[in-house]
Amino acid sequence: MKPSPKLTCLKDLRHRILTMDIAPGADLDEVALSDRYAVSRTPLREVLQRLAGEGYVVLLENRGAKVASMDLGTMRTFFQTAPLIYSSMARLAAENRTVQQLGELKSVQAEFTDAVSASDPTTMAMRNHRFHELIGEMADNAYLVPSLSRLLIDHTRLGQVFYRPKAPAESMAVQKACQQHDAMIAAIEDGDSDAVVDITLQHWDLSRDRMERFVRPDPLPLDVADLRERTHAV
Amino acid sequence: MKPSPKLTCLKDLRHRILTMDIAPGADLDEVALSDRYAVSRTPLREVLQRLAGEGYVVLLENRGAKVASMDLGTMRTFFQTAPLIYSSMARLAAENRTVQQLGELKSVQAEFTDAVSASDPTTMAMRNHRFHELIGEMADNAYLVPSLSRLLIDHTRLGQVFYRPKAPAESMAVQKACQQHDAMIAAIEDGDSDAVVDITLQHWDLSRDRMERFVRPDPLPLDVADLRERTHAV
DNA sequence: CCTACACAATATGTATACAAAGTGTGCGCA
DNA sequence: TGCGCACACTTTGTATACATATTGTGTAGG
Numbered sequence: 079m080k081p082s083p084k085l086t087c088l089k090d091l092r093h094r095i096l097t098m099d100i101a102p103g104a105d106l107d108e109v110a111l112s113d114r115y116a117v118s119r120t121p122l123r124e125v126l127q128r129l130a131g132e133g134y135v136v137l138l139e140n141r142g143a144k145v146a147s148m149d150l151g152t153m154r155t156f157f158q159t160a161p162l163i164y165s166s167m168a169r170l171a172a173e174n175r176t177v178q179q180l181g182e183l184k185s186v187q188a189e190f191t192d193a194v195s196a197s198d199p200t201t202m203a204m205r206n207h208r209f210h211e212l213i214g215e216m217a218d219n220a221y222l223v224p225s226l227s228r229l230l231i232d233h234t235r236l237g238q239v240f241y242r243p244k245a246p247a248e249s250m251a252v253q254k255a256c257q258q259h260d261a262m263i264a265a266i267e268d269g270d271s272d273a274v275v276d277i278t279l280q281h282w283d284l285s286r287d288r289m290e291r292f293v294r295p296d297p298l299p300l301d302v303a304d305l306r307e308r309t310h311a312v
Numbered sequence: 313m314k315p316s317p318k319l320t321c322l323k324d325l326r327h328r329i330l331t332m333d334i335a336p337g338a339d340l341d342e343v344a345l346s347d348r349y350a351v352s353r354t355p356l357r358e359v360l361q362r363l364a365g366e367g368y369v370v371l372l373e374n375r376g377a378k379v380a381s382m383d384l385g386t387m388r389t390f391f392q393t394a395p396l397i398y399s400s401m402a403r404l405a406a407e408n409r410t411v412q413q414l415g416e417l418k419s420v421q422a423e424f425t426d427a428v429s430a431s432d433p434t435t436m437a438m439r440n441h442r443f444h445e446l447i448g449e450m451a452d453n454a455y456l457v458p459s460l461s462r463l464l465i466d467h468t469r470l471g472q473v474f475y476r477p478k479a480p481a482e483s484m485a486v487q488k489a490c491q492q493h494d495a496m497i498a499a500i501e502d503g504d505s506d507a508v509v510d511i512t513l514q515h516w517d518l519s520r521d522r523m524e525r526f527v528r529p530d531p532l533p534l535d536v537a538d539l540r541e542r543t544h545a546v
Numbered sequence: 547c548c549t550a551c552a553c554a555a556t557a558t559g560t561a562t563a564c565a566a567a568g569t570g571t572g573c574g575c576a
Numbered sequence: 577t578g579c580g581c582a583c584a585c586t587t588t589g590t591a592t593a594c595a596t597a598t599t600g601t602g603t604a605g606g
Contacts, residue, residue, distance in 0.1 A: 131365020
């Protein structure tokens with residue numbers, strides 16, 4: 079039962095896009111990719127079509143595929159939309175989860191914790207992605223899942239910075255996020271909709287703070303006296 | 313500038329699925345379709361992949377494509393999700409619409425009114441679809457649009473009954489829906505978010521009532537005495 | 547020197563032939 | 577007669593060759 083090269087290609091491209099190994103907005107060359115994954119252009123194009131359907135890439139008529147970009151407009155929309163979808167999904171997950179899904183969620187959370195301990199940012203990001211994707215599956219809502227998936231693509235890409243803590247405060251934030259995951263699992267297991275929505279929104283606030291700090295970091299320290307001199311110098 | 317057969321195929325399949333000319337759950341034969349639209353299997357398969365990405369069809373590994381079904385679980389989710397997405401989109405549309413989009417919306421609404429006057433159920437359904445799709449475009453939210461699109465697919469299919477009025481009461485309902493469209497346009501033009509959300513929810517309630525009546529119609533009139541006799545007879 | 551057009555090079559889109567997987571039928575055997 | 581296996585048939589998946597569109601470059605003309 080070896081996995082088909084096509085499926086490998088699909089999953090690897092998803093992975094590389096989420097980890098920004100392939101940058102947002104980057105052009106994808108069909109022949110280069112079909113060469114890399116040892117499939118012909120026909121199935122490769124089907125993979126690209128599928129990735130386009132999932133929101134990972136955009137297809138341009140007669141001008142190939144490129145990775146979905148993350149411009150300012152996108153980000154604005156992202157911050158506007160995320161809490162609505164995340165909280166809706168959380169509520170539905172608490173109502174509709176199966177025991178099997180709950181087990182898988184715990185398993186993924188354990189793996190996530192391992193990655194945190196190992197300080198492996200990429201693995202952390204991917205397992206966090208899987209964690210939230212699973213909550214989407216639990217919600218069992220075919221209409222909302224596509225929205226969640228698209229949000230998670232950009233969340234995971236934006237959140238890379240989250241898992242590469244520079245300052246100790248950042249490291250603490252990851253710890254806290256991890257605890258929130260545990261609390262979410264508990265609330266989902268209890269079927270406590272209100273609790274899981276509450277924790278989810280806290281989780282979002284934490285994540286948003288980090289991301290906004292990345293987008294709009296603290297200004298570099300200035301030496302005012304020095305600045306004044308430069309002004310005169312010119 | 314003649315349209316490519318591929319694009320014709322894509323649009324026509326969408327149309328036929330929405331009008332249930334191709335029934336929910338129906339199997340799609342690649343060779344039959346590629347024959348019908350005069351394209352080879354390669355571009356046809358790309359069309360199917362794209363339709364799958366949009367939620368019109370589902371692709372089964374090594375077992376072809378079938379039109380997205382509308383089972384009980386789907387419908388339950390549909391009724392649960394529609395008001396959330398519709399009202400969110402309405403609010404965003406009022407905030408983000410461009411004047412050009414507003415013009416197009418008015419134009420589509422005029423066409424819809426024409427179809428109502430002409431009592432052309434299929435055209436009504438398709439123009440109603442386009443009307444709400446446009447509101448999605450106005451909302452300018454790449455994360456929510458896929459959810460709206462999927463809801464509209466099922467709404468349009470389910471709502472066919474809406475536009476084939478049997479009783480005078482049904483005909484009145486269509487008139488009312490038409491007026492609500494006008495009210496939505498006015499509210500969107502004014503940028504009155506609260507108003508458009510309010511009207512949108514009323515619009516949903518109207519539509520939902522009709523659809524639920526279809527799903528769970530009034531029971532057939534019984535002659536109780538007669539029923540009793542039958543019971544004894546057995 | 548800049549612009550515009552033409553042609554070459556590259557990349558995408560389509561058709562067709564072939565391979566592989568799935569499905570149904572019929573025959574043999576218990 | 578019922579079950580199971582094998583083989584043929586149908587359908588889907590992949591590779592490759594060819595057609596078409598886009599892009600870059602070079603040259604001629606203003």
